Amino acid sequence: MTRKAFKYRLYPTQPQQKDLERTLSLCRHLYNAALQERRDAYKKAGRTVGFYEQKRYLPEIRAELPEYKHIHSQVLQNVIERVDKAFQGFFRRVKAGQKAGYPRFKGQGRYDSFTFPQAGTTGVKLQEGGKRALLHGIGSVKMKLHRPLEGRLKTATLKREGDDWYIVFVCEVEPQPLPENQEAIGIDMGTNPHFLVTSEGEMVEAPRYFQKAQAKLARTQRSVTKKQRGSNRRRKLKMRLARQHRKIANQRKDFHHKVARRLVNNYGTIVHEDLNILGLARSRTAKGVQDAGWAQFLQILAYKAEEAGRRVVGVDPKHTSQDCPVCGHREKKPLWVREFTCPACGASLHRDVAAAINVLARSGRVPDRRWARTEPSGMGTAWAVP
Ligand SMILES: [Zn+2]
Structure with missing residues (x-):
């Protein structure tokens, strides 16, 4: 099985665009908070906070900060995963003796996507034969399906490019070998x-x-x-x-x-x-x-x-x-x-x-x-x- 990406332009209404922006901003704040926690733990106690430990706080965050309630729990988990990946990359480079910059806080405009990691089963649904995508917490957004989606849907990433929004689906497809x-x-x-x-x-x-x-x-x-x-x-x-x-x-x-x-x-x-x-x-x-x-x-x-x-x-x-x-x-x-x-x-x-x-x-x-x-x-x- 190989993975293939399909990118489509989205046409959100103005309220939907606001919701997309807000989700992005909340994800960015969570990213920075998770990063901060890891930095503090490391600096103060020489301790590393891992992915699972940070993931366990998510229900609490969602309970205490109502603005996070509207965001799919897996989208938030994916944010924690991104922090984890940034640290893994950092440690790997340090170990290999390469120049390694400590993972950085993301400023506004430096964080441009959020992901539904199990879009095939939860969070995202295609409607009207692909003319719309129903996104958890956002609603039914118009989409331009300029080429058909193939294979089994795995993840969906909402991406902002300038003022435009795109959705990138990653699907699992059967490899199709050409004749010898x-x-x-x-x-x-x-x-x-x-x-x-x-x-x-x-x-x-x-x-x-x-x-x-x-x-x-x-x-x-x-x-x-x-x-x-x-x-x-x-x-x-x-x-x-x-x-x-x-x-x-x-x-x-x-x-x-x-x-x-x-x-x-x-x-x-x-x-x-x-x-x-x-x-x-x-x-x-x-x-x-x-x-x-x-x-x-x-x-x-x-x-x-x-x-x-x-x-x-x-x-x-x-x-x-x-x-x-x-x-x-x-x-x-x-x-x-x-x-x-x-x-x-x-x-x-x-x-x-x-x-x-x-x-x-x-x-x-x-x-x-x-x-x-x-x-x-x-x-x-x-x-x-x-
Ligand atoms: Zn010659």
């Missing part, structure tokens, strides 16, 4: 404007609307700095800026999903440069690794591959952009040289295609050398993403 596929492909993180380049000479361009949206973002950013600090206009512009940021992030994610889907559908094995090693091996900021969101893409790719029974392999990227994919001759070239020509054997092809072929070869697969032609025409073809 012997094809393997290597991918290289492309240089602008390419998002990625494959060992078969295909080049995926980053969608143009990113650039447009980036330009718009820059304009908004400039006007924000022109407005007076603390002014209403500045506040409004900042909200618009945050909205634009979210929109770009969503578009990027959507693009990543489409590219990953296409790779997983067509290839049994997908070989890429290992990002962790890449980060250590050389600074690839020139390639815009951060900007293109490669880490997110590889996560989505790995997840889709697992679901489909495909293989994703990360290899050491060292020298992949310097080696000749035909004869193995190694020569360092400046990044701006886009045409790879080998002084030893005369092979000539696009630099990033050469790198992608090398990436594929690193996995032990023998690459198809169609693209490593000796005449300078193998500059690759455009690969349109639907």
Whole structure:
């Protein structure tokens, strides 16, 4: 069984929006109180207060503070669980000798979700075939079911993004393996404007609307700095800026999903440069690794591959952009040289295609050398993403 997340936009009425905000705020206060208790116990008595101990207070809190009565008990338990997780992460990092910041109090605006951990059985109910969600303590909220929900519902998280509300359902779904596929492909993180380049000479361009949206973002950013600090206009512009940021992030994610889907559908094995090693091996900021969101893409790719029974392999990227994919001759070239020509054997092809072929070869697969032609025409073809 694998878990799959489904995110839908909610359209709460104004009173419902107030209730959602209030629930969020109460959860945040509880979070901070639970954190405080753990800190105090630790500082004063060197004692650790655990999850179960804190969970036991919840009925008392609900009895004494009537505002908490309207919140589902499991939503509150989940808050305690979040505190527990924060501490576990902290202790784990300390133990591993890593830099570990003590779990922090959440300020307003730093706490943006609450969860029904057993939404499948209690707290949340879908109504009218998914047009509405009945939420405990909030009511029946209109929902946009832009794609069908699948599998068995496990958890539901209410999430605030700016002024908008979303619900994220996590469901357990049967993995659906795709038919066996012997094809393997290597991918290289492309240089602008390419998002990625494959060992078969295909080049995926980053969608143009990113650039447009980036330009718009820059304009908004400039006007924000022109407005007076603390002014209403500045506040409004900042909200618009945050909205634009979210929109770009969503578009990027959507693009990543489409590219990953296409790779997983067509290839049994997908070989890429290992990002962790890449980060250590050389600074690839020139390639815009951060900007293109490669880490997110590889996560989505790995997840889709697992679901489909495909293989994703990360290899050491060292020298992949310097080696000749035909004869193995190694020569360092400046990044701006886009045409790879080998002084030893005369092979000539696009630099990033050469790198992608090398990436594929690193996995032990023998690459198809169609693209490593000796005449300078193998500059690759455009690969349109639907
Ligand atoms: Zn060569």
